[in-house]
Amino acid sequence: MIESQYWKEELQRIAQGLKKVGRPRRWSERAHCVLERDLMVGFFMLRRLIELHKVSRRTSDQILRVFSYKAVGKKVNRLNGHEIWELYDMERERPEQKRPLYVANQFIHAYTSFVARDESRNWSNVFVVSDFDKNDCIWRVPVDEIRRLFLNAASDYPYIARMVFNEKKGDYDIETN
Secondary structure (H helix, E strand, O other): OOOHHHHHHHHHHHHHHOOOOOOOOOOOHHHHHHHHHHHHHHHHHHHHHHHOOOOOHHHHOOOEEEEEEEEOOOOOOOOOOOOHHHHEOOOOOEEEEEOHHHHHHHHHOEEEEEEEEOOOOOEEEEEEEEOOOOOOEEEEEEHHHHHHHHHHHHOOOOOOEEEEEEOOOOEEEEEEO
16 A cells, blocks of 8 residues: 555645646657656556545546547557657547546556647647557647646545455455535
8 A cells, every 4th residue: 555645745736737837848858758757757656546446536537628630540659659749630529528537547557648738839749559459549638637637636635435355356345425
């Protein structure tokens, strides 16, 4: 088991770094790479908190508004994976709803990911796709959705836990509020 307080403090720190600011720092490769790292680590921490029932269903069942772009039929590989405009139909965006574990796995198993900035130079969207989904679609996840999710998880301490022994698994099934 983990002591979730320290993991949640780190999620809080990552979420604060995603906050829109009046005068964002100039783009640098380092800032971009640090953000990609923080997002991947943040989603890994979130997945572990959900798996260990250190957050309630308020977090694990949260609906994230994301967007998908269908693949155009070309096989995605290591040499062309960065060419998202040629691999995916970026003109036809489909709004979708996904739960945190699904989105977390896209980041943890990312085959391709790009962080985009808006006209104010704030981080605005992450284009990400796992190795599993790469030939089906790519996802656009708004940074505001990620921030909202991380802040929610960082302040979510379940106050009810129910454990029922599962004979088949030989272990307990745990449910939280």
